[in-house]
Amino acid sequence: MNLWMWLLLSCLFAYAWKLVGYLVPATLLKNPRTSRIAGTMTIGLLASLTIVNAVAEGQSLLLDARIGALAAAAVALLFRAPFLVVVIAGAGAAALLRLAGWS
Amino acid sequence: MPITWPARLLGSPAVRVGLSISVATGLYGVSFGALSVTSGLDFWQTMALSLLLFSGGSQFAFIGVVAGGGSGLAAMGAATLLGMRNGIYGMQLNVLLRPTGWRKYAAAQLTIDESTATSTGQTDPAEQHRGFWTAGIGIFVLWNVFTAVGALAGGALGDPKQWGLDGAAVAAFLALLWPRLKGREPVAIAIVCALATVLAVPFVPAGVPILAAAAVAALIGWFSHGPKDEGLEPDIDPYTVGHHGHSHGPGHGPGHGHKQTHNQEPGTATGDAR
Numbered sequence: 001m002n003l004w005m006w007l008l009l010s011c012l013f014a015y016a017w018k019l020v021g022y023l024v025p026a027t028l029l030k031n032p033r034t035s036r037i038a039g040t041m042t043i044g045l046l047a048s049l050t051i052v053n054a055v056a057e058g059q060s061l062l063l064d065a066r067i068g069a070l071a072a073a074a075v076a077l078l079f080r081a082p083f084l085v086v087v088i089a090g091a092g093a094a095a096l097l098r099l100a101g102w103s
Numbered sequence: 104m105p106i107t108w109p110a111r112l113l114g115s116p117a118v119r120v121g122l123s124i125s126v127a128t129g130l131y132g133v134s135f136g137a138l139s140v141t142s143g144l145d146f147w148q149t150m151a152l153s154l155l156l157f158s159g160g161s162q163f164a165f166i167g168v169v170a171g172g173g174s175g176l177a178a179m180g181a182a183t184l185l186g187m188r189n190g191i192y193g194m195q196l197n198v199l200l201r202p203t204g205w206r207k208y209a210a211a212q213l214t215i216d217e218s219t220a221t222s223t224g225q226t227d228p229a230e231q232h233r234g235f236w237t238a239g240i241g242i243f244v245l246w247n248v249f250t251a252v253g254a255l256a257g258g259a260l261g262d263p264k265q266w267g268l269d270g271a272a273v274a275a276f277l278a279l280l281w282p283r284l285k286g287r288e289p290v291a292i293a294i295v296c297a298l299a300t301v302l303a304v305p306f307v308p309a310g311v312p313i314l315a316a317a318a319v320a321a322l323i324g325w326f327s328h329g330p331k332d333e334g335l336e337p338d339i340d341p342y343t344v345g346h347h348g349h350s351h352g353p354g355h356g357p358g359h360g361h362k363q364t365h366n367q368e369p370g371t372a373t374g375d376a377r
Contacts, residue, residue, distance in 0.1 A: 006175030007148055010165055011155035013179070014186040018211040021193015022202070037324035038195055042223075043289050044296035044320025045188050046280035048313045049160065049216070051297040053273045056304045056312070058167070069270025073277045083120065083278050087127040090274020095267030 065097035117221065117230040121237025124217050127275055128159070129245020134268035135162055136253025142166040146254050153250040157243060158215050159272075160313070161185040167309055177308070184314055191317075192219040199223065199231050213239030220279045288327075296320050 054070045055061050072093035076086040097103075112118050132153065139149040144166060152162045161182040168178035193214045199222060202210045213235070222235035284290050296316040303312035 003144070003169070003175050004148065006179045007144075007151060007165070008155070010161070010179045010182040011151065013183040014156045014158055014161055014189070015212060017183075017186045017190040018193050018214045019208070021190040021195075021214065022197045022207050022211050024194050024197070033325065037321050038191055040292055040320045040324035040327075041188070041191055041317050042195075042219075042320075043280070043283050043292045044316045044323075045191075045313065046216070046220075046276060046283065047293035047296045048300040048316030050273060050276040050280055051300050052304070052313055053269065053276055055301065056309070058309055059305055059307075061301065061304055065264075065267070066270050066273050069267065069273045070277060072270075073274035076274075077278060077281045082123065083275075084123045084127050086278040087271050087274045090277075091267035091271035093267065094270025094273075095265065098265060098267070 062103075064103035065094040068097040068102075069094040112233075115230060115233050117225045117234030118237045120224070121218075121221050121234050121241055124221055124238050124275075125241025125245050127271070128217050128242045129249050131159070131268055131271055131275070132246040132249030133253035133256070134266075135159065135166075135246075136250040137256060138163070138253075139166045139250075140254050142169050144169065146251075149250060149254045150247070153247045156182065156186075157212060157246070158186055158189060159246075160216070164309060181309055181311075184311060187314060188216075188317060189214050192216070195219065195223060196235060199228070200235060210235070210239070213243060215239070215242070216276075216279065217242055224282060292320055292323055295323070 050070070054066045055063060057064075069090035073086050073090040076089040081089065135153065136149055139152065139162075140146065144152075152165060156162055156165070164181040164185050165178045168181050169175075193211060196210065196214060196219060197207075200210065218235050218239035221238040222231045225231045225234050280293060284293060296319050299319045300312045300316045303315040307315070
């Protein structure tokens with residue numbers, strides 16, 4: 001029951017974050033600096049999410065099959081592959097590397 | 104809203120992008136469902152996260168802390184910190200889509216990385232709407248269906264890593280980032296933020312490195328003075344950066360990697376997450 005409470009609070013806060021964005025006056029984003037920050041943060045967050053998913057394991061850094069997934073995805077993107085093909089390339093590379101015995 | 108667009112649906116680049124990202128992300132819900140029940144959550148707790156919290160990073164953070172023996176409070180903290188970026192996405196989307204009435208509250212729940220990227224990757228306002236709602240609704244439905252599948256399959260599936268599902272997540276985020284790397288400056292921002300993330304990982308709880316990177320990116324945005332038409336602004340097509348002499352960055356400049364998105368006419372730029 002205790003876990004349920006934290007879980008539902010997490011859901012509430014998650015929705016609150018999302019909704020706050022819609023309740024902030026749109027004029028705030030007319031400020032060039034605000035919009036510039038929103039742009040740089042988007043790039044920063046996506047880069048961070050990419051690398052966290054690739055090399056972080058809890059609080060440690062780990063080079064495992066996910067690096068292969070990152071490389072395969074980058075190659076697929078260089079070859080202009082569609083999104084789904086990129087994702088499949090990433091999954092396939094990780095799965096194959098693990099089959100080959102690399103973590 | 105999807106029901107108001109008739110025949111042209113599949114002719115819309117945003118809808119195609121939205122559908123393919125829905126399938127890709129939705130399938131990944133299998134791994135969340137399976138990992139969640141193996142972390143000690145029950146079926147309905149797992150479903151509550153996918154239905155109500157509905158933000159992949161936060162959901163994985165929550166079950167990750169629980170699996171690592173962390174408290175419910177710590178799990179909530181990690182999930183909530185990771186959800187902060189959705190507030191930024193909401194601000195961007197509110198400007199692009201200007202939803203009113205109940206749509207504002209529905210759009211808020213559907214505001215996640217993938218729906219935001221699909222929408223902001225489009226130049227045409229109608230396409231931005233289609234991209235957001237297609238990706239948002241599509242991912243919501245498939246993510247929950249496959250969460251249930253994963254939770255039920257649970258142990259039977261074995262280790263989701265065996266299927267490379269964690270690699271699929273890496274690839275998906277890179278594919279979302281890639282089209283934004285038009286030019287030297289966005290590439291530099293991405294590298295700096297990735298480095299900041301890697302440096303922060305050993306020292307702070309899971310989830311916080313992502314926020315540290317966001318803070319670094321915000322500082323860059325605050326102090327640097329890019330051209331006014333930088334193209335990083337959410338209400339301007341990201342691909343237009345290439346129009347202002349920045350497209351020939353480092354050799355791996357993805358501006359050369361996307362046949363369609365590298366077009367010099369903004370109107371012809373198509374999908375973001377392709």
